[in-house]
Amino acid sequence: MLLLVATLCAQTLFSQTKVPGKKWTAWSAKPALAWQDAFVTGNGKHGTMLTGNPGEERIICVHEELFIRAWDRHKVAVANISGLLPRVRTLADLGKFDLAASLSTDEARRQLTAMGAPQAWSISPHPAFDLNVKTESTGPIAAYRRELNMETGEAKSHWEDKNGAVEQSVFSSRANDVNVIRIIGLKGKKLNISLGLNETPGRKGEVAGLDLNNVFSSVSSSAEPGWLKYHASYSQDTGGYDGLARVTITGGEMSVVDNHLQIKNASQILIVMRITPLEYGSTSQEIPVRNELSALSPNYQELLMPHAKLHGEMFRRVVLDLGAGAQWLSTSTEKMLADAHTKGITPLFLEQMHAMGRYLLISSSGKYPPPLQGIWGGSWNPAWIGGFVMDSNVNLAISAISTGDLEECAESYFGYVERLLPAWRLNARNYLGCRGFLVPHYSDPEKGYLNHFGDGFPWMYWPGGAGWNLMPFYEHGMLYGNRNFLQKRVLPLYLEMAAFYEDYLTKEKDGFYHISPGISPENATPGSNTTLCKDATFDAAIAREVFDHLLKMGSMFNLDKTDMDKWKHYRDNIVPYRINADGALAEWIPAQYADEYAHRHNSHMYPIFPGTEFLQADADKYLLQGAKVALAKRFKSDTESAHGLIHLALMAARLHDEEKVAANLNRFAQRNYVYTGLSTSHNPNHAIYNLDSSLSLQRLLADMLVFSQPGRIELLPAYSSNLPDGKLSGVRIHGGHKLDLQWIAGKLQSAIIYAGANETCTFLYKGKEKKIQLMAGKIYIFNSMFQLTSK
Template identity: 35%
Template sequence: MTKHSEEPKRRRHLMSMRKPALKWQDALPSGNGTMGAMVYGSIQEETILLNHEELWEGSRTKPLPDLSRHLPEVRRLLAEGRYREANRLYPDKLREADYIVQTARFHPGFDLKLWTETHYAFREYVRELDMETGQVSVRWLDGPIRYERRLFVSRSDDVIALVIRADQKEAISVEMRLEPHDLKDAVDKAGRPLELPFSFESAVQEEFLMITGKRLREGTEFGALARIAAVGGSRTIRGDKLEITGADEVLLLIRLFPNGDSRAEMPNLKEKLLSLPPDYDMLFERHQSEHRELFLRAELDLGASESERAGVNEQMLLDAYAGEASPAFMERMFDYGRYLLMSSSRPGGLPANLQGVWNGSYAPPWSSAFFNNENIQMNYWQAMPGNMPETMLPFFDFFESLVPDMRKNAQAFYGCRGILAPLFASPDSGLKKNLQPHVVYWTAGAGWLAQHFYDYWLFTGDREFLRNRAVPFMKECALFYEDFFYEGEDGYYISSPSNSPENWADGSFDGAREISVCVNATMDFAVAKEVLSHLCEACNELGIEPENVEKWKAMLNKIPPYEINEDGAIREWMHPDLKDNYHHRHQSHIYPLFPGLEVTEETHPEWFEACRVAVEKRLVIGLKEQTGWSLSHMANIYARLGEGDRALECLEISGRSCVGDNFLTYHNDWRSQGITMKSMWGFSAPYQIDANLGWTAAMLEMLLFSAPGIIKVLPALPGRWKQGSIRGIQARGGVEVAIRWDMEAARAEVRLRSSRDQWLTVKFPRAIRQLDCTGGCRDSSYGPLYREVFVQRGQELKMEIEFDS
C-alpha cells in the first residue's frame, strides 16, 4: 500500500463502525455539496449508492385557481366558530377546480456494484468516515492480505473517486457494474411495490462503465459514467460487467449528469473524466485541503480521551442506552452535523433537502422536499454560528428563485400582494400544491425564511447583501402582511385564516383536536413582528425608505401582545375558542424565544418564563409525541432558556431512539427502541437530516448565545460538561469567539475577535470572583453576571475569569 493508506494518526474527527450496512440508510455518506455517495461497506458484494442534488421527478403543475373570492366566506365561518366548515372550504374549492397536482420527488441515482474475490473468512474489519476530509474507507484482512477501499467526493474536481488497494502485488480481482439502485427500495409508504417511473440502459467499455436512466413521465434523462484505471492486471467484459483480475490497484472516477440528453452528456462526462489524472492521492490532496479548511473552522472538545474518541459507533449507541451520552458521542454528533451540512449545501447549488444529498428511496418520505414550517430552517440554524456562511447561499438562491411563484400564491389564495410561501417546495415549483388544510392555510413560511436573510447580515455585516437581498425579500413578506391582516374591534390585527404548524387546538367547538385552520396563531404575529422590526432596522441602517419605515412601525403597533394561559405558558393561539394542546411535537408558538431573538430574560422576563413553561409541557405531557427533529428543536429552546441539563436530556432521548448506527437521525417514535422496530415508511422509520443538523445547532446554542450587542458565554452548559473548549464559532455582530472552561477549577478563558469596533455586553454563567481583560471592561446595568467590554476591529480581546466556587 502507499503511504497515504496507512492508519491515520489523528483520530479527532473519525467515525468508525464494525459492520457493513444492510440498507442504504445505514451506509456512510460522502458528499461535495452537489453529489453524494453512500458506502455500504460489504466485502464480497459491495454497494455504493450514487446521488446528485438535482435528481427530481414526478412534478405535476397546473395554474392556480383563484380562491381569493372565497376569503370573506372562510373568515365569516371562522368568526362564527364554524371551524370544521372553514377547514374544508379551501381544500374543497381546490378539488372542485381539479387542482390535483404533485410536488416533485427527490429520487436515487444509481448503484455502483463491486464483487471482490475472497479466500478466507474476514478479520479486522472496519468501516470508517474521516469527517475532516470527507473520505470513507473500508478495511479488512483476508488471510495474509490486507485490503482497503477508499472513497471521497471531490470538492475541487467534482468527481467521485474510489480506489481499491492491497498490501500485496497482483492481489485484487474484482467485477464491477453500474446499475439502477436496488428495487427493494421502490415501495410506497405502506411498503407496497411501486411501478417504477424510470427505464434504464447500461453499457460497458474497456475503460468505462455507463448507465442512463429515463424519467418516463417527463421524458428527461439522467446518467452516470465511471472511468476505470488499474495498475497491472487484466480486463474482461462479461455482459454488463467489467472484470479486473490480478491488479495491484484499481481506481474508479465517477460523474453524474442529473438532466439532459445522454447522447451529448456522456461524451462530455467522458472528456472531463479523461482530463483528470488517474491518481487517487493527487486528487485527494486537492480535495481535502478545501474540505478541511471549511470543516476545521470551528472545533469542539468536551474532554473525551483519545481512546474514547477511537470508540466505534455501535458501542457508543449501546452505551447511550444507559441514559448518559458520553462526551465522545456528543463530540462526534457535533462534528457529524457540521460535516453533513457542508457536504450537502454548496454555493451555486440547491440547499440541503430533508435528506441532504443522499437518498435511496424511490418514494422518499414527504418527497424529500424543502419544508419551511420547520425543517429547512433547522437545517441551517448552525450555519452562521458554526462559521460556514457559504453554506447559506444555496438557501437564499433557492427561495429567491421561488418568489414569482410565491407571488402567484399570495394573489390566488388571498388576493394579496407580496409572497406566500408553500409549506414545501421542489426545485421546479414554489406553488402551493398539497390540499391538506394545514398546508393550504399556512401563511408564516416566507416570514420565517426571511429570518435567515436578516441573520446573515447580523453575522457578516455585509451591507450589499442587506440592501440587495435581505431587504427586498423582507419587503415582499411585509406587503403580504399589509394586505392579509385586518383590524379587529380592539384595533389589533386579526390573522384569519391561520395555522400553527401541524397542531390542532383544544376547545369546546366542533372539530377540536382534529382540524388545522384557526384564528390568530401566535406564530403568525411573532413572525410578522420580526419581519417588520427587521425591515425598520435594516432601512434605518441603510438610510432608505423613510415613508415605509413609518408605515411598518404603525403596523407593528397593531400586532396584539402575546398571551399567557392559565398554566403560565405562552398561548399557541390568541383566541378565546382555541385552547392549548400540549400533545404535539411542533413548538411554533415559542418562536419569539427561539429561533427568534425577541424574547430574552433581559428584555421580556414574563414571556421568557411563559416560554419555559410551554416547552416543559411538551417534554412532560407531550413527550410521547416527540421525535428526532422535535427533540433537536426542544434542545435548542432549552439552550435559549439557559437550561443545559434539560437541553442535554433532549439530545440523549434522541440518541437512544432516533439515531442509527451510522449516526443519521430518524423521524422515529422514542418509545420503540431501535430505528427499525417501528416501520413508518416502507420498511423503516424515515431518515431525516434535520435532526442531525439541529443537534449541532443546539450544542452551539448551549455554549454561546448572541444577539446584537450581547453575547452569553456558556449560557446552558450541562453539569456533566465540566471541562472543554470550543473555537471558531461566530456571534452576531461579526465576532469570532473561542472559549475554554474548567468548572471544577472554577476558571474560564474567553477570546473575542471582532470585524468592527464595538462595545459588547457579555454574560457569564456564574458569579465572578476575578476577571482579567486585555481591553476596555466595565460593569453592566444588567447585574453582576454581566460585563461590558470594548473590542477593537481585528484585535483579539482576551478575558480570564475566576468564578466563585
C-alpha cells in the same frame, strides 16, 4: 478597563481551529448491511453510501437534483382561489374552520387536477444507481473495518482473506464534482473484480401517488473497456440523467462481460464517476463529460488532496473539543452508541455528533439546502417523500449555517430561496390576492409552487411561513456584520413581506390587526379536524418580527420616516399574545381554544427560538414567564421526534433552563436515534432515516455555550456543570466577531473574542456585565474571573 491588544492582518483575523493531533475518523468493525448504517460522502451535489459485505460491496450513488416528479417540471401548477378568501375568512372568524378548509382545498384541488397536477406530493428524491463491486476472495474474511474521516470527507473499508487485503476508499470531490473510488490490493492481494452500474433495488409500490414500476420511460446500463455508463429517462417528466464512470487499472487486464467490467489480477482500480441531471432525458451529456473525466488525473492522491483541502478548511472553522480525541481511535461507533444508550450523553457522543453534524451539513449543501435525508438515501419511497419541509425541518437543518461559519452552506439556502421567489409571489397572488410571498409546506425545489395541501393541512393559509424562512437571511447578515448583504439581499425581501401583511392583515373593532385565516404548524385547532385557525400565536409572532426587523434595518440605512412610522404602527398593533389559565403562552390567541401540550411542534414559542422577541432587554417579563411555562408543559409531554427534542432544547437553552437541555440531550442519546454510520433517525430505535436532529444539534451545543444578539453576548448561558469540560473554537457571534471559549465544570476558563468590526458590545456571564469598545482586527480575552486581560 484595559483593552487589549494586537492588530491582526486581515487574512489571519480569526483563530485557526484545528486541534493538533486530533483524529476525526469514526470507525466500525461491522459492515453496513442496511443502507441507513452507511458512512456517507458528499460534496453538496454528488454523494455515496458505502454498504455491503466484504467482497459484495454496494456503493449507492446519489445526486441532489434527482427527483421522481408527479408531473412535468415545466408545468405551472398553482390554483387561483383568491376570490374565496373573503368567504373563508368569514367562516374562520365564526370558528367554522373545517368548512373553511374544505371549501378552499376542494376548489384548489379541482383546479390543479384539471391542470394535470392532481397529487399533493409533487416530488420525491431517489438514488441514481449502485456501483456493485464483487471481489473474489479465498478463505475466511478477517480484519474488517470501515471508517469515515470527517476532516477529509473520505470513507474506507478494509478486509483480508488468505491471499492478502482489499481496501476501498471513496470521496465526493468538491474540486472536480465527481465521486472517486479506489480499490487497492494490499499484502500481495491481486484484484479479481466485477464492476457494474445497476439500479438500486426496491423500486416497487407507489410514491407521490405514482406507480414506481412506471416512473421511467427507459433505463439502460452498459460497459465498454475503461467505462461504465448509465442513462435514465422519466416517464411523467421530460427529464432524466446520465451516469458515466471512467475506470483505470494498475496491472492486470480488463474485459467487458454483458454490462459489467471484469478485471483480473490488478493491483489497483480507480473509478471516477459523474452523475449529470438532464432537463430533457432524450438527450445526453456523455461526450463532454467523457472528455472532462478523461482529463482528470489517474492518481488517487492527486484527486484527493485538492478536495480534502477545500473540505477540511470548512470543517475545521468551528471545533468542539471535549477531550475525547484518543477515544476516536479506540472506540467503534457501536461501542460509543452503546455507552450513550446506557449512560446518556458522553464526551465522545457529543464530540462525534457535533463533528458529524458539521460534516453532514457541508456534504449535503449544494444547489439546495439539506432536505429530510440530506442528499442520501437507499429507498425509492422515503418517508414524507424525503422532502424540503418548510415548517421546522429545513429551518432546523440550516440553523448552524451562520453561527457555524459556513457561508458556503448559507449560500446554498439563500440561493435556493431566491430562485423560488417568483413562484412564492405567484402563490401569494393566486391563493390570497396579496403582494409578497406565500411559502409552500412542501414543493418541487426547482419551482416552489404551492400544491401540497388537504383539508387537515390547508397550507395556502400559512402567512407566517414566509417570514420564518426569510429570517435566516436577517440572522446571517447580523451575525456576519454584513451591511451590504442586509441592504441588498435582506431588506428587499422584508419590504415585500411588509407589503404582504399590509394586504393580508385585517383591522377589527378592538383596534388590533388580526391574522385570519392562519395555521399553527402542525397542530389541529381545538374542536376541529384542521390546522386552519384565526390568530395563531406563531403567525402573530412572525408578523411582528417582520416589522421589527424592518425598523432595525430602517434605522441602519436611514429609510424614509413615513415608512418607519407605518411599520411601527403595524408592529405595535398586531393582536396581543395571550397567557392561558395555566400561565402558559397560548398557541392560539382567541381565549376559547385550549392548548394541546402533547405535540412535537413548539412553533408558538417562536419569540424564543429562532426569534428573540421575548429575549430583548425591554421585553415583557410576563410573556417571557408564559413562554417558560409553555415550554415546561411541552417538555413534560415529551416527544418521540428527534428533531422535536432538539427544537425544544434550543428554546430551553435561550431560557437558561440547563436541566431541560441536558434531559433532552440524554433522551436523544439513549433512544437509539443514531445509526452506526452516525446519521440519525426521526423516531427512536432507528425508525425513518432523517437528518434534522444531527444537523441542528451543533446549533444547540453552540447556543448552550454562547447566546449572542446585536451588541450583547452571553457566555455559558445554559451549559450544565454535569456536562463535559471542553473548548469551542471559531463560533460566529453577532457583529461580525468570532469566539473561542473554554470551560471546566460549566464555569468559564477563558473567552477569546476576535473582533470583526468596530462596535460597543456588552458581555454577560453569570449575572455580571462588561461593556467593551471592540475594534476590528483586535483580540480581547476574558479570564476565568471574567476579567478582561491582554494577550
